[in-house]
Amino acid sequence: MHYPNVFDGKCPTRVVLDRVGDKWAVLILLLLAAGPLRFNELRRRIDGISQKMLSQTLKSLERDGLVGRKAFATVPVTVEYSITPLGLTLYSAVDSLRLWAETHLGEVAAAQQRYDGGQGMSEAA
Amino acid sequence: MHYPNVFDGKCPTRVVLDRVGDKWAVLILLLLAAGPLRFNELRRRIDGISQKMLSQTLKSLERDGLVGRKAFATVPVTVEYSITPLGLTLYSAVDSLRLWAETHLGEVAAAQQRYDGGQGMSEAA
DNA sequence: CAGGATCCGAGTCGATACTG
DNA sequence: CAGTATCGACTCGGATCCTG
Numbered sequence: 154m155h156y157p158n159v160f161d162g163k164c165p166t167r168v169v170l171d172r173v174g175d176k177w178a179v180l181i182l183l184l185l186a187a188g189p190l191r192f193n194e195l196r197r198r199i200d201g202i203s204q205k206m207l208s209q210t211l212k213s214l215e216r217d218g219l220v221g222r223k224a225f226a227t228v229p230v231t232v233e234y235s236i237t238p239l240g241l242t243l244y245s246a247v248d249s250l251r252l253w254a255e256t257h258l259g260e261v262a263a264a265q266q267r268y269d270g271g272q273g274m275s276e277a278a
Numbered sequence: 279m280h281y282p283n284v285f286d287g288k289c290p291t292r293v294v295l296d297r298v299g300d301k302w303a304v305l306i307l308l309l310l311a312a313g314p315l316r317f318n319e320l321r322r323r324i325d326g327i328s329q330k331m332l333s334q335t336l337k338s339l340e341r342d343g344l345v346g347r348k349a350f351a352t353v354p355v356t357v358e359y360s361i362t363p364l365g366l367t368l369y370s371a372v373d374s375l376r377l378w379a380e381t382h383l384g385e386v387a388a389a390q391q392r393y394d395g396g397q398g399m400s401e402a403a
Numbered sequence: 404c405a406g407g408a409t410c411c412g413a414g415t416c417g418a419t420a421c422t423g
Numbered sequence: 424c425a426g427t428a429t430c431g432a433c434t435c436g437g438a439t440c441c442t443g
């Protein structure tokens with residue numbers, strides 16, 4: 154049996170799943186996978202994100218060793234974020250989920266329509 | 279480029295990631311992967327879950343075609359939930375993340391301690 | 404430019420009570 | 424047994440203001 158104590162949330166798998174479930178974290182990982190970026194650069198790229206969430210998510214990612222932070226003591230201060238090798242491996246793991254999504258997208262959508270049409274039947278709202 | 283419109287949340291990948299990030303959904307999938315279960319049976323097994331979340335999560339999973347629901351018109355009503363083939367494929371995809379977690383758990387933990395020790399330095403709380 | 408601190412609305416979840 | 428409906432506690436996330 155390969156799942157030890159999954160039922161009391163302390164299981165390490167949960168940490169990973171939480172990260173993966175985090176919208177912004179995945180997006181950031183995605184962007185940084187293409188190359189290092191600065192704070193406001195990231196902010197502009199993602200755009201939907203607030204400064205708070207960006208900062209917060211970056212800190213989490215940095216804490217987990219998934220992204221690296223490098224500060225340059227220039228005049229207005231320059232900070233560069235980059236993905237770590239570890240982060241890269243996670244990203245490729247997440248990619249397998251992306252693959253699942255793309256592969257089974259049709260089946261899920263079909264199931265949803267079947268469900269909504271069969272039980273809900275009130276599409277007027 | 280294999281990631282089309284990931285930035286405006288409509289992308290199907292998000293749906294999958296949200297499911298995977300859902301604590302209860304994964305747990306339910308895990309339990310049902312071992313065999314069909316009834317509502318209260320699931321509730322007892324997971325135990326930390328409220329009936330609201332269980333019911334709600336089951337409905338989501340059913341809607342996505344990941345679990346199946348079968349009601350028997352017995353006296354006190356019997357409902358049996360089971361994982362679908364589709365759900366099984368998702369579960370095995372999630373398993374690859376579990377694998378990642380187990381493999382890199384040490385690295386993540388080390389990074390966290392490094393981070394907490396280096397910047398936070400208040401371990402007394 | 405990079406980010407901390409705060410306020411606050413919206414959504415989430417659990418506990419409870421009730422139904423078929 | 425298998426749920427639904429409601430309410431309150433809490434958390435999350437966005438907007439804003441401010442600092443170095």
